[in-house]
Amino acid sequence: MREALADFRERQRQAADGAGWTALPFFRDGAAERVCDAIDARLAAGAALVPPPQDVFAALTLTPLARVRVVVLGQDPYPSPGDAHGLAFSYVGGRRLPPSLKTILAECAADGASVAPGRGDLSGWARRGVLLLNTALTAEAGKAGAHLRLGWAQLADDAVAAVSAQRPRVAFLLWGDKARARAALVDRDKHLVLETGHPSPLNRRRDFPGCGHFARANAWLAAHGDEGVDWSVPGSA
Numbered sequence: 001m002r003e004a005l006a007d008f009r010e011r012q013r014q015a016a017d018g019a020g021w022t023a024l025p026f027f028r029d030g031a032a033e034r035v036c037d038a039i040d041a042r043l044a045a046g047a048a049l050v051p052p053p054q055d056v057f058a059a060l061t062l063t064p065l066a067r068v069r070v071v072v073l074g075q076d077p078y079p080s081p082g083d084a085h086g087l088a089f090s091y092v093g094g095r096r097l098p099p100s101l102k103t104i105l106a107e108c109a110a111d112g113a114s115v116a117p118g119r120g121d122l123s124g125w126a127r128r129g130v131l132l133l134n135t136a137l138t139a140e141a142g143k144a145g146a147h148l149r150l151g152w153a154q155l156a157d158d159a160v161a162a163v164s165a166q167r168p169r170v171a172f173l174l175w176g177d178k179a180r181a182r183a184a185l186v187d188r189d190k191h192l193v194l195e196t197g198h199p200s201p202l203n204r205r206r207d208f209p210g211c212g213h214f215a216r217a218n219a220w221l222a223a224h225g226d227e228g229v230d231w232s233v234p235g236s237a
Helices: 002-014 031-044 058-062 099-110 123-127 153-166 177-185 213-223
Strands: 070-074 130-134 171-175 192-196
Touching: 002 031, 002 058, 031 153, 058 123, 058 130, 070 153, 070 177, 099 213, 123 130, 130 153, 153 177, 171 177, 171 213, 177 192, 192 213
Parallel strands: 070 130, 070 171, 171 192
Antiparallel strands: none
8 A cells, every 4th residue: 555655646736727736744754655554454354445556546546636526435445456546435346336336326316317227436526526425435345344444534634625715606415414424624614514324225324315415415516616526427437
């Protein structure tokens, strides 16, 4: 993971948008190195990392700080190898869509977006300014939540705070209690905060379906001079 971190730093240094993310405290106070060292220790012990190291920082790579228009927070990567690729909720596996993602895309389609059946790769959203950030960027094969306490949470906090402070207008879509806990980091005088329960079928309140977050975010962005996000998910990446 140290090599993946160094590569991410170098790509950020060379990026046209500047090293916005690597200016976060997480990357400046040694926290990133401590997390990577903990992961490397797990790898040395025989653990299998998901996603692969080259995809761990994909959310920050595909959505530079200077281009963030919408923030969606997830928890941690899908634990089956080949399913996750560094973007919250996004799925590139070959089986049925994960239930939470299926619910998200159904809501997206209900808000008028074109969503190809069975497709779960949300890279297009990320490239259009939707920060799809997990609160833990890694997990272990077959062990969901294995890295939730390694220190990744600081990165999620720093990223949300930086977007709130540095971007002029952003829609924060906070789904579930863990995401909603970060609402306090957002300046509501500048930004839109939409909250609801998690899209998981385990959410007994079932308050995600019908929330209209995709349409509401676009309406708010349009009202503030932004054309809104194209939420379509095409049949090929």
